Amino acid sequence: MAMKLVIVGGGIAGLSAAYYAANTNTYSQITILESDSHWGGKIMTERVPFEGGNFIIEGGPDTFLATKPWGVALCKELGLGERLHGTNPHKRNTYVLHRNRLQPLPDGLAMMIPTNVQSILKTRLVSWFGKARMGFDFLQPAKAVNGDESLGAFVSRRLGREAYENLIEPLMSGIYAGDGDQLSLASTFPYLRDLELKYGSLARGALAMRKKAPSTPGSRSAFLTPTTGLAEIVEKLVDHFEANGVTLRLNTRVASVQHLTPDTWNVILDSGERLESDSVVLATPAPVSGKLLEALDPALASVLQSIHYASTATVSLAYRLGDVPRDLDGYGYVIPRREGRRALACTWTSTKFPHRAPDGYALIRVFVGRAGQDADMPRDETSLLALAREELQLTLGISAEPILSRVFVWENAMPQYNLGHPAKLAQIDSALGNHPGLALAGNGYRGIGIPDCINSGKVAVEKIIESRQVENSLSLEATTR
Numbered sequence: 495m496a497m498k499l500v501i502v503g504g505g506i507a508g509l510s511a512a513y514y515a516a517n518t519n520t521y522s523q524i525t526i527l528e529s530d531s532h533w534g535g536k537i538m539t540e541r542v543p544f545e546g547g548n549f550i551i552e553g554g555p556d557t558f559l560a561t562k563p564w565g566v567a568l569c570k571e572l573g574l575g576e577r578l579h580g581t582n583p584h585k586r587n588t589y590v591l592h593r594n595r596l597q598p599l600p601d602g603l604a605m606m607i608p609t610n611v612q613s614i615l616k617t618r619l620v621s622w623f624g625k626a627r628m629g630f631d632f633l634q635p636a637k638a639v640n641g642d643e644s645l646g647a648f649v650s651r652r653l654g655r656e657a658y659e660n661l662i663e664p665l666m667s668g669i670y671a672g673d674g675d676q677l678s679l680a681s682t683f684p685y686l687r688d689l690e691l692k693y694g695s696l697a698r699g700a701l702a703m704r705k706k707a708p709s710t711p712g713s714r715s716a717f718l719t720p721t722t723g724l725a726e727i728v729e730k731l732v733d734h735f736e737a738n739g740v741t742l743r744l745n746t747r748v749a750s751v752q753h754l755t756p757d758t759w760n761v762i763l764d765s766g767e768r769l770e771s772d773s774v775v776l777a778t779p780a781p782v783s784g785k786l787l788e789a790l791d792p793a794l795a796s797v798l799q800s801i802h803y804a805s806t807a808t809v810s811l812a813y814r815l816g817d818v819p820r821d822l823d824g825y826g827y828v829i830p831r832r833e834g835r836r837a838l839a840c841t842w843t844s845t846k847f848p849h850r851a852p853d854g855y856a857l858i859r860v861f862v863g864r865a866g867q868d869a870d871m872p873r874d875e876t877s878l879l880a881l882a883r884e885e886l887q888l889t890l891g892i893s894a895e896p897i898l899s900r901v902f903v904w905e906n907a908m909p910q911y912n913l914g915h916p917a918k919l920a921q922i923d924s925a926l927g928n929h930p931g932l933a934l935a936g937n938g939y940r941g942i943g944i945p946d947c948i949n950s951g952k953v954a955v956e957k958i959i960e961s962r963q964v965e966n967s968l969s970l971e972a973t974t975r
């Protein structure tokens with residue numbers, strides 16, 4: 495039977511759904527619809543030729559986690575395995591801004607949990623009182639908790655509020671540009687609760703897990719990126735689609751998705767055009783997917799629209815090394831919410847990935863905006879550039895003009911898995927059970943990082959194929975009864 499699949503959204507989740515769907519040979523026609531003028535969604539790499547080399551500037555994500563297997567697996571399948579670079583093993587420092595000064599992150603973090611008593615005793619990030627409070631983690635038994643708990647509440651009760659605010663919050667909440675007192679522990683770092691329940695202590699649990707982890711020869715990095723940026727993954731996928739007859743449509747905004755018949759779908763474009771399809775994957779941000787489904791299922795649409803996304807921006811600046819007074823001897827620094835800065839973090843890109851700047855130059859990226867403060871974030875290029883330069887002046891003492899700069903504004907980009915997110919996921923899953931042939935993918939649900947988004951595309955395709963098979967076997971059963 496000639497089966498058609500339409501995928502809405504050409505970010506990494508939608509592209510990965512198309513890739514895995516094409517591999518199943520289930521569909522005679524696969525179409526990807528993307529409203530923007532480029533593929534990749536949040537993945538946006540700019541390569542700027544400069545003095546015989548290149549600046550590789552990432553506007554959105556700049557690396558992906560190697561420990562979640564789906565990113566590496568896809569890269570290898572696309573022939574990018576040999577092009578993956580780890581982070582610089584020679585200058586691995588990370589700093590935390592504390593009272594306007596950079597303090598090194600203590601050694602011995604395992605699963606982002608401090609485990610090395612010596613380095614905790616030495617750190618200036620936490621007072622002596624705070625250090626003593628951290629020790630309670632070894633003594634207090636696991637607490638019975640009814641329902642969801644916030645990341646902030648959980649870490650504060652295990653390690654103390656000070657350690658949470660000064661050390662853990664900028665690392666963990668920073669990944670989501672979120673507010674840790676709102677983020678759901680179960681949806682962001684569920685393993686922390688598992689460590690508590692199993693080992694009665696985060697530090698004991700993190701150490702035990704580290705011992706169990708398979709030892710990797712050499713210094714394999716936890717973070718990877720292709721040589722000329724993450725866009726390589728997108729470019730390879732697009733080449734693959736062009737070679738395999740997948741229909742690619744940029745500048746094509748979908749307005750709504752409705753049933754054509756109980757078994758088939760109508761994907762209605764802004765232009766009024768209608769595409770018939772047997773199955774649909776919505777790989778758009780959750781509130782957009784909600785909007786597209788308003789006519790079909792208002793209850794499902796309302797849950798999807800309740801998933802909040804924070805807005806952020808990145809500002810990349812390049813300098814002559816001679817204009818940077820401080821040795822950029824690490825990957826950069828994170829900024830706790832309590833410091834009251836408008837920046838969230840600063841990556842020393844050309845140290846973290848030396849191949850991203852020509853010799854003799856530094857590339858630095860300032861990450862701006864976080865949940866709860868993003869409404870006040872400036873959106874215009876001039877103000878964001880000024881904000882980033884002020885951050886670099888205050889913290890790194892850089893006053894020179896950058897030799898180049900790039901500003902990227904990401905409106906409603908970072909999903910907030912806030913308290914109640916697990917219940918929303920259960921409602922979404924149950925509602926989708928009533929709509930065989932429809933699936934959701936993307937960063938709004940079970941993981942914000944690139945590997946999770948890739949997996950979400952794969953799982954979405956598996957689910958619609960499965961839902962169609964169940965439906966077919968039910969109708970076969972009914973007709974043979």
Ligand SMILES: Cc1cc2nc3c(=O)[nH]c(=O)nc-3n(C[C@H](O)[C@H](O)[C@H](O)COP(=O)(O)OP(=O)(O)OC[C@H]3O[C@@H](n4cnc5c(N)ncnc54)[C@H](O)[C@@H]3O)c2cc1C
Pocket residue numbers: 502503504505506507508527528529530534535536537553554555556557558559746747748749777778779782806807808904907908935936937938942943944945947
């Ligand atoms: C600044 C920043 C830094 C980040 N850093 C990292 C990092 O270092 N590592 C990491 O792993 N992750 C990082 N992330 C997160 C990660 O990049 C994203 O979660 C992921 O790329 C999202 O992929 P997606 O396909 O779900 O969504 P998107 O990339 O948002 O794709 C959704 C697509 O849907 C399209 N669309 C929307 N509405 C419609 C419509 N009506 N019709 C058709 N198309 C539509 C959009 O144009 C978009 O292209 C970062 C994110 C940001 C913003």
